[in-house]
Amino acid sequence: MTELNAAACEGTTLETAPTRYVEGGGIRFAYRRLGPSNGTPLVLLQHFSGNIDAWDPAVVNALAADRTVIVFDNAGVGRSTGQTPDNVAAMADDAVTFINLLGLSEVDLLGFSLGGFLAQLIAARHGRLVRKVILVGTAPQGGEEHLMAVLQEAFADKQAPDVRLPLFFTPSSVSQAAGQAFLKRAKARTEDRDTDSGSDVTNPQAKALITWCATPDPEHATLRAITQPALVVSGSNDTMLPAENAYAMFKVLSDAQLVLYPDSGHGALFQHHALFVSHVRTFLDA
Template sequence: MTELNAITHKGTTLETAPTLYIEGSGIRFAYRRLGPSNGTPLILLQHFSGNIDAWDPAVVNALAVDRPVIAFDNAGVGRSTGQTPDNIAAMARDAVTFIGLLGFSKVDLLGYSLGGCVAQQMAAEHGPLVRKVILVGTAPQGGEEHLLAVLKEAFSQTETPDPRLPLFFTRSADGQAAGKAFLNRVYARKEDRDTDSGSAVTDPQAKALITWCATPDTEHTILRAITQPALVVSGSDDTMLPADNAYAMFRAMSNAQLLLYPDSGHGALFQHHAFFVSHVRTFLDA
């Protein structure tokens, strides 16, 4: 905790915060910490192929106004060392290791896409550690996914400036405008940017997500083990992990709320970032 206490994080942003490192269990984790020093930390669990700089500053900075927020690279991702696991359970164990190294005994989780699967595993297995959980654009074990098909379609659109435009945003004028604004925000940081992921990260991550969804869980064992308050969020037109997943999670968990955003895809939290931040704050503060 010495490293954390030596640095003032309030007033920093995702674009300006220094990249910090902490090491344990053979892994050197890269992370950025924003917001005040007091309060329950909100740990961000990132999507397939994403790193710290793939988070939207409009979301992260606004959430960090009144709570500690920590974005990090899990094992093997970005500037973190170690090997990226090919299964959700191991990713969850590495995330718990990271949280333990920071000395936290109680955290909130915001898991997006692949990170939402990891968050489910953590909340189910580590009840005393997790206070509340936010699951965005994700799927339960045994849920529906179209990862490879959607990726193939997105990368075939060579005229687009960034594959995240078709991956995360609808084709409507509003969706595309929101996507371009999102890209401007995520590229605002010019120095000390995180390291992009290659196949050593994306191959095992794809296997982990596909296996998670291909593994039947008709009894919803993991979801029913999540007794913490949960906020489930999805875009109405998510082609990668469809909104039916969100409704299934909402129904299976004992203490969940459900939000569906209109005319939005996998990046609904970025397209409707002001609404999303407001809803998350209300949920976490309740």
């Protein structure tokens, strides 16, 4: 990255940063890069159906205050070309291709939900590439998931102005208010917004997610292959990928810390964004 480009990234936000592109392996990846160029870059791996603008600016911008943060669309998602794979391994390979195309020799990973599946595989298979890994609202292979049932219930709720309110937040007034605030932040960018996902993305992603959780791994081979320090985060009432998954990963990982947030669902990192950023910073800087 040139000094000019690095300087341009400093002071930008998720809402204002230009969408950039890098191409290789037959895929043109869309991404945004924020923050100073010092330290180990933090690469964010997104949730089911999510794109760059589905991240919370309160999280991304705060993390980028003192480090490079990179958000991107994996193959077939948003403005990235290619076909969205229907398995986690291929998605992880595409993410590694993207990281390599940026010329990064070492990164930290933050994987949210489906992105946490990818983060586990990348950390397990590419030990020299990944320094530390943050697993948020996710599950190990063979873990517990209620994705389809919860999605169907949420989409059937015609009272909710946005499906993310019942999916990511608890029914409590405090959590729902936090959800409304999150939605306002996530919609702040009005120009050059990313492209929403359709069934060509959500169908293969759903298959990948369900297959990952339905495939037993009694020996916890993937988790045991992760030797990097890990921070495992979950909401207390995550109905999509329950918090039991976080505790299960914490027990098996060789060097892990566990954080559970109160009165929060799948979007605990957005509801408790200031606390989450503080925990991530402490973990990455240790």
